Amino acid sequence: MTRSATALPRKADFELPAGVIYLDGNSLGPLPRGAAERAMRTIREEWGNELIRAWNSADWIALPQRVGDRIARLIGASEGSVTTGDTLSIKVYQALAAALRMRPERRVILSDSGNFPTDLYMAEGLIETLGRGHELRMPAPDQVLDAIDESVAAVMLTHVDYRTGRCHDMAAITRRAHEAGAVMIWDLAHSAGAMPLGIGAIGAEFAVGCSYKYLNGGPGAPAFIHVRPDLVETVDPALSGWMGHAAPFAMEPQYRPARAIERMRVGTPPVIQLAILDAALDIWEGVDLAALRTRSIELSEQFIAGVEARCPQLTLASPRDPQARGSQVSFAFEEGYAAMQALIAHGVIGDFRTPDIMRFGFTPLYLDAQDVARAVDILADVMARDLWRDPRFQTRARVT
């Protein structure tokens, strides 16, 4: 069964707290109905009663692949091209290390200055580990296409900018990367579950992402990695752990990579968090991603129009063209940190990103036009009455 746009939102699929409008699913998705029960079943029935036997009886061993195949469908990749586990940082490292091995004669990693820091940090760490004089180039996002030349070993970009929501043109950049002989790595952290992606058709060698944002897998949910199908049997996993071995329980002294995508697994998978993610993915069965995208744009446009009409202090920091944005909208405001704290205190949860970005996510699975209208009302009130000047909203928390 396919859910049409009119079948959205699916609020009943989530356990949302009363009195809260949640515009931060781009950072941590809310609790899907069924996730807690699945956790309980995994903990009590599988771990508690089956104990070690659950690796077979509950098929824990296949969970990373099973969940990977479900994510593959959501990013437009084919079965057997995605596996799950670890964190996004680790998966970035694997993809980048593998990419550099595929272009041993080149020395440039091309990213952009707006990329999420951990991707850049992991690249920095890898460069230092390699010690072979690789260079990380970070032009402005709109200069990336022109910066791709024959010196580039790997282009490593995040599709949707975490601050502004600006989308890269994945097809055009991948094409240019391939023309220049570079390997393409897409970070889909802010796009998986936000819109149709068609990563398979785009043909990037690697895609990585996290599952705790739009996929609602819960805090610290495992990451995913996609390898282009023609490469899964030859790609070098770089982090060669026992769960990526061709025969993990043969306990061979030498590493032999698994035949296919399993080789990108590393250590023992986080079974409980994978089970929760698996339950969270149930929500997506039958969701039409094109309809979801349409609705997300409607909600975002409604929000921008409302805020611009009523909050002159805020400046749109996202692209005005909705096709050039992901599923989030950002406004710049010098006192954005305090304003966001005031807004949260009044029941609208978004988040803040340094230096001055107020960030709002629009996820049509659990948001409707009424929510957006109410969020605009509350924000307008916070701004009109300068509620953010209250000193209790000025102190920075440890996590912003």
Added chain:
Amino acid sequence: MTRSATALPRKADFELPAGVIYLDGNSLGPLPRGAAERAMRTIREEWGNELIRAWNSADWIALPQRVGDRIARLIGASEGSVTTGDTLSIKVYQALAAALRMRPERRVILSDSGNFPTDLYMAEGLIETLGRGHELRMPAPDQVLDAIDESVAAVMLTHVDYRTGRCHDMAAITRRAHEAGAVMIWDLAHSAGAMPLGIGAIGAEFAVGCSYKYLNGGPGAPAFIHVRPDLVETVDPALSGWMGHAAPFAMEPQYRPARAIERMRVGTPPVIQLAILDAALDIWEGVDLAALRTRSIELSEQFIAGVEARCPQLTLASPRDPQARGSQVSFAFEEGYAAMQALIAHGVIGDFRTPDIMRFGFTPLYLDAQDVARAVDILADVMARDLWRDPRFQTRARVT
């Protein structure tokens, strides 16, 4: 309050299934009472109700350190020297990469042929990534001490052998490694929670381990890494993710490692599994590890005596000296796989390790002399009546 040996076992602290004697806590510890409730609280109250705010309100951000400090106490390390997250494979990689950077002029990694494969595989992968001609040497375990010479950059060993339970002399090997100018890395997967370790006094630069065995953290529970206190402010984390940054939320373009042990963190921590592990560690409050060790040896000795008296088909594969063993006992039997399946079908859960090892763990937290006597009775019955010849016990499961 310290629990004396006579206060063991603490069966009430675990949710053990009826009719099962669990001798496989060395592979996956059972479900601690309180762990499921803690998971529920983290999922429903923190994730569900607090949503993104829980990073501050439930202090998720500090969880890896808080849990790390609790593990530090169990391995005899000082506060601030342990952090948690990722898998053991990843933590091995970090420790080894850091160790090799500390000895840039040396090219040998010394392990042993009995080490758990993933440690060896990760070393292999790192050597390939580095591409600087490092060599992984794997002498027999009893040849390790003599194999340490001035060419060795890092000695990387697992304290307790996963197959035989044989213990390395950590103090003697670490001393020899340091005399030769090598960096010492101990894998405590099979010893953390099994016996007093005093890793701080031993002075190894690194120790790593997993938390789903004797620490009962659940399937895929996060790993830990200990860095010697005098090195935490200078060690190179190798995998430089945003959670190891000095200011993760400043979103700086360049990596700056956190001042102390936090730098060994990588990506977003698995909050739910960390919370479960935190609950599992409650059991250890006040447990006297010396008393635990004494009782573990009593149980193991009882088991060996019983099996040797009544199962002539089985040959002890563990050291006979209990001081030279961890908390597990192994017997070799050509048809060990089928025999273990038959034993499990009769309510005694141990496990099998290729080629012929029947492995039994003795964890005094939830096992007593009666359990051991009954396990011996059942094993003796399985062997006396050749129950393992039943064809249903011959087919290998995917996970052995």
